[in-house]
Amino acid sequence: MSRKIVIFDTTLRDGEQSPGASMNINEKVAIAKQLERLGVDVIEAGFAAASPGDKESIAEVSKVLEKPIIASLARAVKKDIEAAAEALKNAKRKRIHTFIATSPVHVEKKLGMSYEAVKEAAIDAVKYARNFTDDVEFSAEDATRSDWDYLCEIFEGAINAGAGTINIPDTVGYTTPQEYYDLINYILNKVPNIDKAVVSVHCHNDLGMAVANSLSAVLAGANQVECTINGIGERAGNAALEEIVMALKVRADFYKDCYTDINTKEIYTTSRLVSKLTGLKVQRNKAIVGKNAFAHEAGIHQDGVIKEKSTYEIMKPEDVGIDTSKLVLGKHSGRHGLEERLKELGYNLTKEQIDDLFVEFKKLADKKKEIYDEDLMALIEDKFKLIPQVYELVSLQVVAGNAASPTATIKLVKNGEEFEDAALGDGPVDATFKALERITYVKGRLISYDIQALTEGKDAIGEVTVKVYFPSIDTTIIGRGTSTDVIEASAKAYLDAINKALMRM
């Protein structure tokens, strides 16, 4: 029978506890809006008592979001609960999430309280929070290092006091999938009023098992998973939302038809936004959202994917919002991969030519990490003497500003002859592209434009990458250009694409 798993996103609270990841109000609101589009059920927007800024962020998120439940964390103390209630005042649906630690080391060494006093504080906190909302969650911090019978006692008390969700955190990423499964099972069987609460799990990644532990808990019967985008969070991070959601989707057969309400096509956009606003880069080989997650370099894999994608892809990149998988050419690639890329670039070489080119390609691949389209084109020019008739940029003059119509005047040279023209545009970059098209008589449609700083500082070198569709050859071509001036880098990139297109006309 299918079972809905509630996705509780804590990117804005536990995720923000990653050193260096603090976000301001605008950044938190932008992420919260994207989380709403993603379809998460609960957004833990912060810890209201932590700072006036955090409280304000929770209040703002509460004001602007319609669908998800907005939660604030609070210690089991009145002033934290009051701060949470105040911050959540305008939320359409609000949850106060109160917690206290239950493990021996936390109770005895950190809190310096008796076990009875901790239990009493938990029950009092839940009761007090219920004065402000019907939706109260209670967490037993460091549950996985706590005595199981004591945990059951405290959860029973918290549920009787009015907690609708009880959370069993693996605060320090200590548990294992089997042990966590057994613990959840134990709680489900031993807590007499457990049917009155949603059982939630919250895992950290100190031993790299946060996702495995969360999924194991789902198998045991947990109905809410707490997680973060890109797995960011305290120390080694939290369970990654995208991995949990896609594991449940791709392996619904194994996870007993559990499902989430996540719109998985929004996963990649959300991942990029969180990475950009927190400054925490996503590692290339990160599951689901890493740059290499849908890239294939090995020849045998490329051959398989060209023949049938499911040979090496267990999910479609489009399902997580990534355009398409990518064949990266490098030293492990084979003839099939090379041939496929040549076709994409518009070359129709004979089998003998490809065999010839393959020898040079492997020699170059031994020296370079990745073979780009430009490298391939240079190899082809060299090998088959396809010398392109290219235009070179001589000068570029742009008039822009809020009081002028953007105009670009460009001079190019080809085979020693100079050509000059000017064009108006919607902006300086657009005017530049139009002027280039006027001079070369090549018309393209810009598909994407990307700019990256290659060096640091005010005089950083910028690299512009454009993807341009040329209707006359029905081909999309990538162009690149670098300069310390972004308009000049843009002009060089567009001209690079035009030159490549001309070679195929």
Ligand SMILES: CC(=O)SCCNC(=O)CCNC(=O)[C@H](O)C(C)(C)COP(=O)(O)OP(=O)(O)OC[C@H]1O[C@@H](n2cnc3c(N)ncnc32)[C@H](O)[C@@H]1OP(=O)(O)O
């Ligand atoms: C596992 C987790 O992720 S828990 C959440 C962790 N997140 C954060 O801590 C971020 C926000 N925190 C903060 O901004 C601050 O810690 C504050 C504002 C909450 C408290 O600051 P301070 O009052 O200066 O206390 P400080 O942080 O130094 O110490 C924590 C105090 O809370 C107590 N405490 C810790 N957890 C709890 C709890 N759940 N319930 C009640 N008291 C608690 C500690 O025993 C300690 O008490 P003490 O001052 O009597 O020794």
Ligand SMILES: CC(C)C(=O)C(=O)O
């Ligand atoms: C406050 C709780 C839920 C927490 O973040 C943890 O225990 O890791």
Ligand SMILES: [Mg+2]
């Ligand atoms: Mg945590």
